[in-house]
Amino acid sequence: MVVKLKRILLVEDSPNDVELTLEALSEHNLANEVEVAKDGQEALDYLYHEGQFSGRVNGNPAVILLDLKLPKINGLEVLKKIRSDDRLKLIPVVILTSSHEESDRIDSYNLGVNAYVVKPVDFHAFIDAVKGLGIFWAIINEPPPGSLA
Numbered sequence: 001m002v003v004k005l006k007r008i009l010l011v012e013d014s015p016n017d018v019e020l021t022l023e024a025l026s027e028h029n030l031a032n033e034v035e036v037a038k039d040g041q042e043a044l045d046y047l048y049h050e051g052q053f054s055g056r057v058n059g060n061p062a063v064i065l066l067d068l069k070l071p072k073i074n075g076l077e078v079l080k081k082i083r084s085d086d087r088l089k090l091i092p093v094v095i096l097t098s099s100h101e102e103s104d105r106i107d108s109y110n111l112g113v114n115a116y117v118v119k120p121v122d123f124h125a126f127i128d129a130v131k132g133l134g135i136f137w138a139i140i141n142e143p144p145p146g147s148l149a
Contacts, residue, residue, distance in 0.1 A: 006062030007033045011043040011078065012096070013070050017119065021065070021096075024130035035061065040073025044081060047088055060091050065133065068097040068104055076107055083112040094133060 008025070012018045018036055025034060035056075037043040043066070045051035049058075064082070068075035075095065082088045092114045097104070105116050117133065119126060 007035065007059070009035050009037065009043065009046060009061040009064045011037045011040070011064060011066045011070065011075070013038050013067060017067075020126055021130050024127040027127070027131075039071040040075065040078045042072075043070075043078050044073065047082070060088065063092045063094060063133075065094050065096045068095060068099050068108070076104075076111065079108065079111045079113060096130075096133070 010018065010021055012021065018038075022034060022036075035046060037046050042051070042053075043064070046053040046056065047060070049056060066075045066078060070078070075097070079093055079095075082091060082093060089112075093112075094115045094117060095104075095108050095113050096117050096119060098119045100118055108116050115133075117129060119129070
């Protein structure tokens with residue numbers, strides 16, 4: 001059985017966390033295309049086909065892995081923009097952050113996040129967490145009809 005892997009948008013400003021996440025996904029063959037945005041503005045540019053992403057392939061990602069503590073526009077503002085746009089609001093968004101703050105979790109869920117995952121400090125735990133996210137959101141989860149068009 002051939003599994004069609006879906007596109008993932010990773011929004012992360014830490015080069016180390018980007019590298020670890022990409023390594024975890026590729027090590028387990030979970031993503032054939034991971035787009036990386038290094039701040040909140042780049043994430044919005046990607047979603048709206050603007051700036052450096054003006055010529056990107058059409059279609060929304062299967063999931064957005066979104067850090068909260070981002071330069072330019074923070075993750076909560078990105079999430080708010082996504083959830084307020086009819087063209088984007090059905091995209092699953094997973095907060096992948098180092099924040100243990102209760103207010104961040106509450107704000108994220110109030111804005112409609114699908115999951116909130118605190119990045120483990122341990123390397124192997126981080127790899128396992130990303131692998132689990134990749135398996136669920138890029139392979140197992142069935143997105144709403146037409147949401148990836």
